[in-house]
Amino acid sequence: MLELDGVATFYGKIRALHEISLRVHPGEVVALIGANGAGKTTTLRTISGLLRPRTGRIRFKGRDITGWPPDRVVRSGIAHSPEGRQMFPEMTVRENLEMGAYTQDAGDAEFARVYQLFPILLERGRQKAGSLSGGEQQMLAIARALMSNPDLLLFDEPSLGLAPVLVQDVARSIRALNAAGKTVLLVEQNTEVAFTIAHRGYVLENGRIVLEGTIGELAGNDRVRQAYLGG
DSSP states (O other), X not given: OEEEEEEEEEETTEEXXXXXXXXXXXXXXXXXXXXXXXXXXXXXXXXXXXXXXXXXXXXETTEEOTTOOHHHHHHHTXXXXXXXXXXXXXXXXXXHHHHHTTTSOOOHHHHHHHHXXXXXXXXXXXXXXXXXXXXXXXXXXXXXXXXXXXXXXXXXXXXXXXXXXXXXXHHHHHHHHHHTTOEEEEEOSOHHHHHHHOSEEEEEETTEEEEEEEHHHHHTOHHHHHHHSOO
């Protein structure tokens, strides 16, 4: 479904990604793991069009989407739930969901889908997003991404800053989305959580992919265990 071939991304003169290549197949959950500054968020931002790669190609469902603007990427079937949730805090929950569907006319089916997954958002519909708890804001961030009915979901640190019980709730939500047919590329610094969700993974270090494999292969790798799983 998604292919990155030799993608290099810069911030000014600073190279953030070094010719990375990866694949995400339909129906998979693929995890990107690595330390802070490894290039995980940059990878997602490059895919979603927020950053333009200096070199390399990005293909989605066989189409070259390299350099497409973000709105066109969304229309193609990719949705990005960013790190830090990025709510519109003075807008209501319902209005935030409507913003997630700005590329199409959201009907009752789209709202029903997200309310079935996150019933609390229906109860909070008229509440300002900025007044929600951290866990509720993360649910809203995921639901807002779903409003465009994407084929591929990009999740950036969905468990960041959440209590352990809420982390498990978010993990269950992502597994449910995958079971319902959504393909997921997941950035998650909590490697143990990522490994309970994903089928395959890539390890990023200093903007380079240094390891890849199934979750079983990565979990059994001494380097991964010592660096990301507490030995």
